[in-house]
Amino acid sequence: MLTKTKKDEKTFQEDSTTGRYWITTFGCQMNKADSERMAGTLEKMGYIRANDELNADLVLYNTCTIRDNAEQKVYSFLGRQAKRKHKTPNLKLIVAGCLAQQEGESLLRRVPELDLVMGPQHVNNLENLLGKVDLGNQVAATEETFISEDITSARRESSICGWINIIYGCNERCSYCVVPSVRGKEQSRYPNAIKSEIQKLAHDNFKEITLLGQNIDAYGRDLPGTTKEGRKENTLTDLLYYIHDVEGIRRIRFATSHPRYFSKRLIQACYELDKVCEHFHIPFQSGNNEILKLMARGYTIEKYKRIIENIRLLMPNASITADAIVAFPGESEKQFRDTLKLISDIGFDQVMTAAYSPRPNTPAAIWQNQLSEKVKKERLKEINELVETTSKKRNKRYLDNIESILIEGLNPKNASQIMGRTRTNRLTFVEIPNNSEFKFQLGDEINVKIKEIRSFSLTGELYK
Ligand code: SAH
Numbered sequence: 001m002l003t004k005t006k007k008d009e010k011t012f013q014e015d016s017t018t019g020r021y022w023i024t025t026f027g028c029q030m031n032k033a034d035s036e037r038m039a040g041t042l043e044k045m046g047y048i049r050a051n052d053e054l055n056a057d058l059v060l061y062n063t064c065t066i067r068d069n070a071e072q073k074v075y076s077f078l079g080r081q082a083k084r085k086h087k088t089p090n091l092k093l094i095v096a097g098c099l100a101q102q103e104g105e106s107l108l109r110r111v112p113e114l115d116l117v118m119g120p121q122h123v124n125n126l127e128n129l130l131g132k133v134d135l136g137n138q139v140a141a142t143e144e145t146f147i148s149e150d151i152t153s154a155r156r157e158s159s160i161c162g163w164i165n166i167i168y169g170c171n172e173r174c175s176y177c178v179v180p181s182v183r184g185k186e187q188s189r190y191p192n193a194i195k196s197e198i199q200k201l202a203h204d205n206f207k208e209i210t211l212l213g214q215n216i217d218a219y220g221r222d223l224p225g226t227t228k229e230g231r232k233e234n235t236l237t238d239l240l241y242y243i244h245d246v247e248g249i250r251r252i253r254f255a256t257s258h259p260r261y262f263s264k265r266l267i268q269a270c271y272e273l274d275k276v277c278e279h280f281h282i283p284f285q286s287g288n289n290e291i292l293k294l295m296a297r298g299y300t301i302e303k304y305k306r307i308i309e310n311i312r313l314l315m316p317n318a319s320i321t322a323d324a325i326v327a328f329p330g331e332s333e334k335q336f337r338d339t340l341k342l343i344s345d346i347g348f349d350q351v352m353t354a355a356y357s358p359r360p361n362t363p364a365a366i367w368q369n370q371l372s373e374k375v376k377k378e379r380l381k382e383i384n385e386l387v388e389t390t391s392k393k394r395n396k397r398y399l400d401n402i403e404s405i406l407i408e409g410l411n412p413k414n415a416s417q418i419m420g421r422t423r424t425n426r427l428t429f430v431e432i433p434n435n436s437e438f439k440f441q442l443g444d445e446i447n448v449k450i451k452e453i454r455s456f457s458l459t460g461e462l463y464k
Pocket residue numbers: 066067176177178179214215256257258283285323324325354355356357358359
């Protein structure tokens with residue numbers, strides 16, 4: 001999560017701090033949001049951010065285990081720090097996140113240099129856990145626990161766009177997925193706690209918020225006031241209406257949606273509520289009904305298509321993005337082609353793709369019909385090529401359009417360009433006009449005429 005800057009020892013004021021910390025974040029937005037909260041805790045404790053991983057006094061890896069390669073990456077990072085600890089015994093070494101939860105105490109045995117292994121449900125408890133480490137303990141905190149509201153302010157990476165967890169965990173049982181076993185049962189936050197966090201962000205000049213949950217449509221089903229029959233009072237839709245009036249916030253997003261629960265009422269709310277952006281991330285995973293059934297996803301392709309149709313009926317230019325898995329156990333060539341066909345039929349703006357990876361404690365991992373690495377590689381290559389051309393085709397609709405761009409910063413590769421995103425979440429670069437009249441601040445919304453399209457980004461000029 002933290003960008004590496006050049007080593008500069010002189011900027012560090014040794015006596016006024018507890019030490020320097022470094023956090024590397026792997027995985028999804030939820031992990032990024034958790035890292036921001038842990039960074040907030042460390043700064044409250046007096047730590048300051050290190051400018052190099054190799055001179056930090058506390059190194060925290062917030063890990064992901066969604067696929068085997070994510071897991072292996074963490075081990076190679078850890079090996080380096082474990083070695084460093086032999087020369088610098090005061091170094092505190094922490095593994096947090098989903099791999100920590102998966103491995104628990106066995107991680108302490110595998111990497112004895114570790115001080116603390118902590119699962120995602122313990123993020124709010126970092127200070128306490130570090131207290132135990134200071135007493136000389138090697139600590140593993142992975143028991144299932146109630147996630148209490150955090151009173152620590154997150155140390156956010158952006159000053160404009162904020163992530164807000166609204167539901168932790170996942171109660172689904174997709175046959176390939178490790179998330180339910182590492183993130184635990186669904187726990188929704190109360191609407192008033194969410195709203196006050198948004199109000200605080202608005203007060204701090206944030207303009208955009210993204211509500212987060214692994215299965216965000218499940219929001220509220222564990223809260224009081226929610227009934228099994230009929231209208232629920234604490235659904236994601238109700239939450240959107242409830243938070244919409246927070247003054248100062250101009251854009252609201254949410255992720256990740258599950259096709260099983262994506263309701264017409266939600267689509268109507270997104271249409272009615274001005275601040276809710278026209279971007280929907282709805283993973284479909286496979287374009288074939290038999291595979292979807294084996295994945296235990298709980299919907300068919302027909303249902304998925306109906307959702308997209310209903311969105312497009314009200315918001316024809318909405319951006320639709322998704323995730324897909326190729327080479328699921330037993331996936332035939334024809335079934336793989338169905339996934340390709342769905343991508344062309346829908347015309348996605350972007351699809352995040354992955355080859356199936358067997359995960360511990362998941363049903364599909366022990367099925368006998370696993371596909372070879374060769375097939376996985378070939379299918380991944382083919383789908384990625386299709387995704388790229390589809391995105392580019394889809395981006396054509398932006399050409400010569402006037403889009404509203406929220407300024408998030410300068411293009412890191414070209415400081416003469418502003419960087420921001422459309423409401424549909426397309427990254428857009430804008431040449432800064434060569435006259436002194438144009439003044440801008442981060443968080444401003446500007447109108448931009450789109451002049452150039454690429455597969456995953458746009459370039460435009462200021463439009464008055
Ligand atoms: N909650 C979201 C996604 C969670 S994980 C949903 O239900 O869609 C993010 C993505 O990783 C998934 O959408 C899926 O495409 C991918 N993924 C999850 N487990 C995987 C596995 N075992 N192998 C390959 N990809 C996987």
